[in-house]
Amino acid sequence: MIVGGEAELALLLHLFPEGVEELDGAFAVYAEEPPIGFDMIEAEDVREGWEDAWKDFHHGVAIGRLWVGPPWEPPPAGLVPVVIDPGRAFGTGAHPTTRLCLELLQEAEPTSLVDVGSGSGVLSIAAAKLGFAPVGAFDLDEVAMETTAANAEANGAGVNVLDELRPAALAVMNIALDVVEGLLPKLRVERAIVSGYLERDDPRAAGWQRLDRRVLDGWAADVLEFRP
Ligand SMILES: C[S@@+](CC[C@H](N)C(=O)[O-])C[C@H]1O[C@@H](n2cnc3c(N)ncnc32)[C@H](O)[C@@H]1O
CATH class of the missing domain: 3.40.50.150 (Vaccinia Virus protein VP39)
Incomplete structure (x- = not known):
């Protein structure tokens, strides 16, 4: 989870088109590999069905x-x-x-x-x-x-x-x-x-x-x- 604000959200969406989720004032990003250069505060265990969860973020x-x-x-x-x-x-x-x-x-x-x-x-x-x-x-x-x-x-x-x-x-x-x-x-x-x-x-x-x-x-x- 990465703590941040609006500017960080914009940047994260740019960097992680697979998906960014706001959770309790922090951001979780969906990525195949752990993102390099980010301050990793917590890495949650992936929940079941994560392979398709990013699709929820892609809408026409x-x-x-x-x-x-x-x-x-x-x-x-x-x-x-x-x-x-x-x-x-x-x-x-x-x-x-x-x-x-x-x-x-x-x-x-x-x-x-x-x-x-x-x-x-x-x-x-x-x-x-x-x-x-x-x-x-x-x-x-x-x-x-x-x-x-x-x-x-x-x-x-x-x-x-x-x-x-x-x-x-x-x-x-x-x-x-x-x-x-x-x-x-x-x-x-x-x-x-x-x-x-x-x-x-x-x-x-x-x-x-x-x-x-x-x-x-x-x-x-x-x-x-x-x-x-
Ligand atoms: C922000 S994405 C834009 C993708 C798409 N055109 C869009 O508008 O959604 C920028 C793309 O530029 C490519 N790129 C970065 N530097 C480049 C360069 N010097 N010459 C050509 N492509 C480059 C990256 O690989 C990436 O695919």
């Missing part, structure tokens, strides 16, 4: 005209389903930064797109279903690449898993602030939807200017344009 969410949900929930009629089996990769659609990116994608003109840090593939799959093409997905993590490919296939979404960053009209990148700032100069795109950081943060990179900003629960997402 409607974001504009999209529904992002797990395979064990039926998608509601009238919304575009993005079915995500999170596996071990980040991105169920529930995190505020993912939600903000999904909102901003729905307002963008469908063009070619590269998803940098694709995780579960949620943003790539949503983009493909919104009419973006071609859609490329790139992640440093091999498990994320495999999860993106599997989820894209299960959704029948046209997503190309990339072995390197490719040029596109638009990039979407939901990672941490320092990674976003480090990758912006390497992108060969006209615009970028970026997130993964807090409202107080302001991503900066030479030639990039902010066109729009959204905030949710203390997190932020920006639309940036490259004007060399």
